Amino acid sequence: MATPGRAPLPNAAPVPPTPALLLAMLQVSSHVSDLIFSPGNHPHVEVSGQLVPVKLPGVSVLSPGDTQRIAQELIGDNQQAIGMLQSQGSCDISYSLPGTARFRVNVFVQRGTHAIVMRVIPKSIPSFAELKLPSELGRIADIKNGIVLVTGPTGSGKSSTLAAILDRVNETKAYHILTIEDPVEFMHRHKRSIVHQRELHSDTPSFALALRAALRQAPKVILVGEMRDRETIEIALEAAETGHLVLSTLHTTDASKTVERIIGVFPLAEQQTIRNRFAKSFRYIVSQRLLPRQEGAGRVAAIEILKSTLRTREYLEKGEVEGKSLLDAMRDGDTEGMQHFDGEIEKLIRAGMIDYDTAMAYSTNPGNLRLLLSDLLGEAPAAPPASVPPPAKGKQETEIELE
Numbered sequence: 001m002a003t004p005g006r007a008p009l010p011n012a013a014p015v016p017p018t019p020a021l022l023l024a025m026l027q028v029s030s031h032v033s034d035l036i037f038s039p040g041n042h043p044h045v046e047v048s049g050q051l052v053p054v055k056l057p058g059v060s061v062l063s064p065g066d067t068q069r070i071a072q073e074l075i076g077d078n079q080q081a082i083g084m085l086q087s088q089g090s091c092d093i094s095y096s097l098p099g100t101a102r103f104r105v106n107v108f109v110q111r112g113t114h115a116i117v118m119r120v121i122p123k124s125i126p127s128f129a130e131l132k133l134p135s136e137l138g139r140i141a142d143i144k145n146g147i148v149l150v151t152g153p154t155g156s157g158k159s160s161t162l163a164a165i166l167d168r169v170n171e172t173k174a175y176h177i178l179t180i181e182d183p184v185e186f187m188h189r190h191k192r193s194i195v196h197q198r199e200l201h202s203d204t205p206s207f208a209l210a211l212r213a214a215l216r217q218a219p220k221v222i223l224v225g226e227m228r229d230r231e232t233i234e235i236a237l238e239a240a241e242t243g244h245l246v247l248s249t250l251h252t253t254d255a256s257k258t259v260e261r262i263i264g265v266f267p268l269a270e271q272q273t274i275r276n277r278f279a280k281s282f283r284y285i286v287s288q289r290l291l292p293r294q295e296g297a298g299r300v301a302a303i304e305i306l307k308s309t310l311r312t313r314e315y316l317e318k319g320e321v322e323g324k325s326l327l328d329a330m331r332d333g334d335t336e337g338m339q340h341f342d343g344e345i346e347k348l349i350r351a352g353m354i355d356y357d358t359a360m361a362y363s364t365n366p367g368n369l370r371l372l373l374s375d376l377l378g379e380a381p382a383a384p385p386a387s388v389p390p391p392a393k394g395k396q397e398t399e400i401e402l403e
Contacts, residue, residue, distance in 0.1 A: 015059055015066045018073040022097055025054050026120070031298055033155065035103070035118040038110075039064045048298045049155075049290070064113040071107045071114045080201045085109070094183035094199070104185055119155075121185045125167045126160050133164060136305055136337035137286065140247075141168040146283035146308070147240045149227070151252045156288045157301055158249045159185050165247065166223055170195060175220035180210040182225050193221075200225070211235045215242070224248040230265045237274075240281040254341065254364060255285045255306035255326045259316060279316035283308050289341065291354050291362050300353050302344040302362065306330055307337055327364075342369045349373065 015021060025035050025045050034046040041061050042053040074095050075081045084091040090108035095118070097103075104119040128138060140148055148165070150158045163186040170177060175193040182200035189195070196217075204210035207224055208231040214222050215238070227233050227248050236246045252258040259278070266274045287304040306312060312329045320326060330340040341364045349359045356373075363369040 015056065015062065015070075018070050019097055021056075021070070022103075022118075023100065024056065026101060028052060028054055032120055034120065035116075037062060037067050037070055037116040039067050039113045039115070048296060049292055050296070067114045067116060071116055074105055074116065074118075075107065078202075081107075084201070092182055092200075094185070102185070102187075104183055122160070125163050125186050125188065128164055128168065131157070131160060131164055132301065133161065134303060134305060134337070134339065136307070137161075137165060137284070138168060139337070140165050140284060141172050143245050143283050145240055145243045145245055147236060147246045147248070147278075147281050148284045148286070149248055149250055149258060149282070150286045150288065151250045151254070151258050152288035153251060153253065156290050158288060161286065161288065162223065162247055162249065163188075166195075166221070167191075169193065169221055173220070176218055177221045177223070178214050178217060178219040179223040180204065180207055180214070180225060181223070182207070207232045208235055211239065215239060215244075219244065221245045221247065226250070227262070233262060233265060237277050237281055241277070245283075252287070253289075254287045254304055255330070256320065258285050258287070259326070275319070276317055279313045282316070287341070289362055291345070291348065291358055293353055294355050294358075300348060302341055302348060303339070304330065304341045304344070305337060305339050307333065309333065309336060340364070342372065345369060346372045349376070 016024070021043065022035065025043055026032055028045050029047045029052075031047050032045045036044040036046070036051070038044075039062055042055055043062065044051045044053050046052070075085070075091070075093060078093060081091040081093050085107060090106060093105045093107070095103045095105050101123060102121040104121060106117050108115055128135075150161050152158050166177065166179070166188060169175065170188060170191045170193045173193055177188070177193050177195045179188070179195070179197045180200070181197065184197045184199045188197065198204050198210055200207065200210075204213070207226070207228060211222065211224060211232060212235050215235075222239055222244050224232065224236060224246065225248070227236065227250050236248060240246050250258055250261060252261050262278055263271050263275050285306040289302045290299040291302055293300055306326055306329070309329070311333075312326060315324055315326055315329060327340060330338045331343070345354070345359050345363050346369060348354045349356060356376075359369060359373070360366045
């Protein structure tokens with residue numbers, strides 16, 4: 001992991017050993033989610049979505065040699081990670097501070113030097129109550145087969161939600177559970193179920209190979225860290241169709257985009273067949289966004305839930321058209337446990353948990369949300385144009401969505 005010749009930036013004192021450095025950074029706040037090391041800058045932590053520098057006594061900024069040394073101490077003798085860093089320019093590993101914290105780590109090369117991002121993994125598996133998850137998601141533990149996807153941008157809490165769901169299965173069912181992760185994040189103990197956790201690169205070379213092997217390992221539940229490619233998606237569909245419950249994630253913003261991503265990785269000639277298969281196999285698409293609370297007091301999750309019903313399966317098979325979109329189904333499906341982002345964001349602003357500007361920035365349809373909040377616009381920055389008609393289900397909302 002040699003770094004091309006660059007003069008190290010002067011430091012008055014050496015950077016502490018990596019374990020001590022990580023401990024110092026974690027003490028900045030109880031809400032630290034990420035640790036970032038970049039040459040030419042102080043170590044930083046992310047707290048409630050905002051970066052905060054950690055200034056060490058006697059240390060000015062990190063030098064390229066400092067970040068290289070930290071990377072070496074994190075990677076240790078993991079030859080697979082060393083090889084990937086040299087050949088591909090980045091590697092994913094897990095790292096543990098015994099009794100304190102575990103991390104999901106990405107080491108990468110930028111401008112010839114090493115940089116590091118470490119995601120903090122909670123010591124214990126979060127519960128439904130701690131995450132304030134909708135009670136509807138508890139029903140996933142009773143599903144016998146099919147696909148459940150948790151989607152959202154990086155850092156939106158997908159892994160925590162999946163861990164809570166899997167722990168609910170572990171506590172209530174006597175199953176064989178198999179996970180395939182990159183890297184292993186939450187450590188699941190055997191409870192009523194037996195849980196085996198396989199890590200990409202150290203235990204298996206790819207998600208697809210591990211997933212294909214899983215079909216011969218008699219699991220009832222399979223967790224795949226991410227649906228990354230066509231082969232993984234195809235095998236996951238096969239697993240769901242042959243009686244397994246498959247849990248996974250996608251980096252998509254909502255239910256409609258998730259369906260587009262799944263279908264879009266296949267050639268055009270196969271897309272209708274895949275659309276039909278996915279419509280029959282999916283059970284839930286859960287999408288998440290983390291919104292900053294008012295006055296910087298942490299973050300709160302807005303969660304969208306699309307559930308498999310006769311109506312939503314039809315929309316998936318035939319494709320969305322005006323007045324027959326997945327968003328329409330979620331708006332009308334509250335009695336079946338469905339909910340949509342703008343409806344949840346409206347509840348958060350009415351409860352005083354987020355401010356108006358944040359609501360508009362994170363909403364799916366700011367125009368529609370502004371109409372839903374019309375009675376509060378005396379407190380909002382601007383009122384909607386007088387020519388905008390009142391909100392109505394169906395055609396008007398769908399037209400705004402499609403613009």
